[in-house]
Amino acid sequence: MSSIDTYGFVNAKMRARLGKAREEAVTEALLRAPTLVDAIAALRPTRYAALARSYDQSGDIQSIELVLLKMEIALYREIAQYLDGVEGRFVAELLGKIEIDNLKNSIRLWYSSIIHRRPIRHRSEYLFKEVILHPVDWTALINALSWDGVVEATANTPYHPILPEYTEGSLREEGLFQLESRLDRVWYEEIRKATAWLKKTDRQKALELLDQEIDLKNLLILVRYGWYHRLEAKELLSLLLPWGEVFKSKEVNRYIETPKENRSASELLSQFLPDEQRVGDHSAVEEVLRIEELLAQNQKRAYRRLLGGDPFTIGVALAYFFLNKEEFRRIKAILNGKYYGFDEGYIRGVIG
């Protein structure tokens, strides 16, 4: 089967949808809406009408977030179905990212309930509890009375061997950060393994994109935890994802080895993003936010470039998912912003 046979139909479909999404300009309409009521009305004539219906019924923005998550999962499944074969399997595997995020959310809820002893009542009902990719027993997880119960709920999934590395005591002591980083790493391990199913061109394209994403994530970790939180070299190294150019580079090695008080985020970034604006005279928190925004913009540009390239590779599907995810993220952020009464300018600043 040629790449045109594989991607011809799905490419046309995805592009048509992207075109329609551009026409609808949903996020722009949401931003311009003066209140949440107006923002919800702006959703009604669009492909997000289900969100408005959900809000009408519940009055709760969290219900909208659940609908968006369901839409995102359905999107991956639909494209996987159109692609069939190894490409379809690979796309389905991409759901692993959503699954890990859902797992992290569930563990956070469990943590809140069992470790912090806070009621999680309705919040548990806003979790997605169906099978995403692996048979995680979500209900058992959030109802687990101990960490062992959480581990048990992930039986027969790639997360099961990871979770016993942590104990209730260690989590109580250190929080969830290390565990979440570890789960993120599992996702990259799994998806990199899955690229082996693909044909050469697709494999290269997928790995290239993953490495780009990993590079940006590693830069973010280096800035946030190496420069802002000033973690020790060993701790910092353990957080990095062991792939991509950034991880392998001498500059990063040097940066990690530099005494934590003397690390320079500006110098580090200039090595990898020479065209970007230098780190300015903002406060450290603002600086981290600005760098995060800068890296996110970089990633967005990379995916947009993909759409202009060869239309018959897995890259177009990956770009499509990314752009949709971006839109979902923006919608969530804007609606939350409107709910809390922030003005248009402020929300624009936050969502980038």
Add this chain to the structure above:
Amino acid sequence: MNLFTKPMRLLTAVVLQQRSDQVVKALLQLGVLDFIHISRLEADQLAKLSSKPSTTNRVVLEDLRGRVEALLKQGHLALPGESTLDVSLLAEPQVDAYRAVLDELTQTLLALKERQKVANQALLGVEEMRRYLAESKWQYLDLRVGSVKEGKSEQLEEKLSPYGAFVEPIDEEFVTVLSLRRDLAQIDPLLDKFGWTEESDPLLQKQAVVLVRTRLETEHQKLIDKRGEIEQSVKRAIAERKEELHAIWSNLRLNELSDQIKSYFSYTRNTTLFSGWVPADQAESVRNAIVEASGGQCVVEWTEATEVPRESVPVAVTSPKVLEPFQNMVNNYATPEYGTVNPTIFVMIAYLSMFGLMFGDVGQGLVLLLVGLFGSRSYRRNPEKKEGLLTRNVTNLLVYLGLSSMLFGALFGSYFGLPLLPPLWFNFEAAVEGHAPATALVRDVYGILGITIRFGIIIIYTGLVLNWVNLFRKKSFVPMLLDKNGVVGGVLFGTGIYMAFGFVGSSYRSFPSDPWIIPTLVICLILLFAKPYVQHFVDLKQGRTDKTFGQVAAGSIMEFLVDVLEIFTGYLSNTLSFMRVAGLGIAHASLMGTFKYLQSMVGGVAGVLIFIAGNLLVIVLEGLSAGIQSLRLNYYEFFSRYFTGRGIAYRPVGLKRSSSDNR
């Protein structure tokens, strides 16, 4: 209905500035002026004119109107249509007051939504327990029976409420507590505070299960009702302000339109000047309206469409409401040139004939007709209904398609594929299956192909004739006579047809050798070759060209070769393209034949079901194919002969929209 596009006149008017608001109202009410910017005046005159910034920002008006619409939609109320606008109510927009009304209502709604959110969250908590109970997932639940020694059970329930736990009295002494096991670490200390004493009587335990089940059901229903009630309150809160919202919407919309009109105005110190196109038959009423609104202090001048370049005149076409589906087909393609034929009626005839030939069946046509009638009725009864797969336009079109299909079905004697009555023309299915009687008008598929080719020839010639009429009206006599779609092209096409039919008539052995054929072909080709030269001569005479003879000569050879190629291949392919009509018709008859055969093989109820399913499949698939192919033949084979689509649509500003402005 006009056979041609409506004649237009260009109005230029000067009124006193102090009367300009009244003039705007009058023009809005009439809604027939397609404004243009004053740009054709001399530069020194233009310099004396100025445009005034609008007193109200149109974006603000639009935003406010958007907010009103958002609220009405939130209340599931219909938006007021433009037809409800009354220009006499046009008033200065009270932007701040409107904003205050909208803010107040929005705050009310947000407060209600907050209450709805709380109710919904409580409901979710109950649903979780209810689900575990229904699925017997006792491992997540904690049900205990006991007594409260300190304090009252109501107080205990209040303390446990953040965890969604229920306390239900069993009798005067004992109560049951239902909670989630994951919350036990927090619930146990609370129970201890109330001096909780556990009771292990199995009878009481059983009673407790029944009681909590009932309690959960009651709570669940109560919360659903509460949530629904709040949703109704939201609707009520908006409905109560409906009149006010409609009034605000109307005034905002009127002001937007008024501002739109004023944006075309230019001003001197004391006067206002504007210009726009009006259908000639409306010119007098526009003049009267301006004179009346300005108290006679105005100057109105008219310029005829013939005095300005044709391509700058907007095109208004009027078709009766019943022809709307076909008008939309034309509009979807393009706007005809000013002064040319309005193709709607021809499209209707051609489209319905093609569809009928491809999909002739009385029964299936009746189904289309009924779907169309019910669909149209449903949209008429519920004007706010969201358009689905069968849009308003499609349901209207289905009525015509159904009638066409029924007519041709009667001609072919086909009733749901069954020959219930003798055909009025010929039995299509019998011709396809090869068992038509020897006396039949059409006995085989070749006969059917012949009919559709003849039909195609009629369509192409109709297109050519319309093209000649258009060119004659445009006074483009050279292309009318010498172009490939002109008379020369028509003669060549006719000669080709004569030769083709002669060839078929001789059982594909020889072409006719009539003595007039060769001279006709030669003369036509010479005329075709001469066209650029004749055109150049005419253009030179009228001073419309600066091309040299050499340039014309250089281009003429290539043009001639392309034209000849297009005539011989284009006409041939266009004509043969109509064989698809036969193809679809044959496929339709074959499919029905197959389903009838399957039905006879299976028999009984299953056979009837196969027959019904077959008919449904044919209606959906063949109906769709026939509809698309008819559209394609109209757009490519028919329109390409005469329809340039170079017109610009007439778009008047007003409260009502003309039928040509529906796009």
